[in-house]
Amino acid sequence: MIEAIIGRETPRRRLMITVGERHAAIGNDYSVPQTVSRQQCLLQIDGENITVTNLKPEASPIFVNGMEVISKVITASDHLQIGKGIYNVDIQQVLDAISKMPNPEGMYSITHLREVWDGYENTKRKMMETESRKNAIKGLGSVFMMLGAAVSFMLEDVGNAIRIVFVVIALALTLVWIIPAFKSGTSMQVRMDELNKQLRQKYICPNPECQQFLGLKSVDELLRARKCPHCKSKFSE
Ligand SMILES: [Zn+2]
Numbered sequence: 001m002i003e004a005i006i007g008r009e010t011p012r013r014r015l016m017i018t019v020g021e022r023h024a025a026i027g028n029d030y031s032v033p034q035t036v037s038r039q040q041c042l043l044q045i046d047g048e049n050i051t052v053t054n055l056k057p058e059a060s061p062i063f064v065n066g067m068e069v070i071s072k073v074i075t076a077s078d079h080l081q082i083g084k085g086i087y088n089v090d091i092q093q094v095l096d097a098i099s100k101m102p103n104p105e106g107m108y109s110i111t112h113l114r115e116v117w118d119g120y121e122n123t124k125r126k127m128m129e130t131e132s133r134k135n136a137i138k139g140l141g142s143v144f145m146m147l148g149a150a151v152s153f154m155l156e157d158v159g160n161a162i163r164i165v166f167v168v169i170a171l172a173l174t175l176v177w178i179i180p181a182f183k184s185g186t187s188m189q190v191r192m193d194e195l196n197k198q199l200r201q202k203y204i205c206p207n208p209e210c211q212q213f214l215g216l217k218s219v220d221e222l223l224r225a226r227k228c229p230h231c232k233s234k235f236s237e
Pocket of ligand 1: 230233
């Protein structure tokens with residue numbers, strides 16, 4: 001069970017999340033109203049079950065799905081609002097921030113990066129497969145063209161009509177298969193660049209002070225190296 005206190009950060013007024021000695025802040029500067037207490041509520045997180053409790057009910061209310069509550073069991077999809085000035089808490093964002101906090105030994109868990117890495121690898125593999133299928137089609141088109149030329153050359157006796165048919169078939173295959181295959185060849189490069197860009201944005205060190213791209217290394221490789229290549233923070237499962 002994780003116990004997190006959430007409330008207003010001073011002086012930047014982001015949403016402050018405190019778990020024991022550790023802190024994280026989410027949201028934009030000055031987004032949390034002054035009426036939200038610095039220790040507004042307690043989240044007790046036990047797997048899927050989350051209990052929210054207002055720690056300052058006499059000063060400021062909290063609402064779950066529009067109803068004022070003192071304490072209530074909620075899920076990440078419930079609508080939590082805190083304070084008189086009403087601040088909408090994105091519970092999933094709070095849970096994500098907590099999962100990225102260093103554990104008590106000062107280590108950062110990088111388990112959440114597995115999904116990012118696996119997604120990257122899978123998409124890349126699918127792109128490669130599509131690309132090799134397209135190359136096969138390109139090759140096949142060329143084979144048909146050569147066959148067409150060879151057959152029309154060998155069948156000199158059959159007359160022009162059949163030769164023309166072969167040439168037309170070869171040309172049609174060129175248009176239908178080869179040209180689209182070449183066209184999508186360029187968009188493959190574009191999609192690959194986009195995929196790499198996304199990885200650089202998401203596959204980053206969980207230390208809020210660092211957040212550098214961790215490179216083209218799998219989570220297992222990073223765990224074997226045991227630390228961030230940039231800030232040297234320790235990594236764990
Ligand atoms: Zn780092």
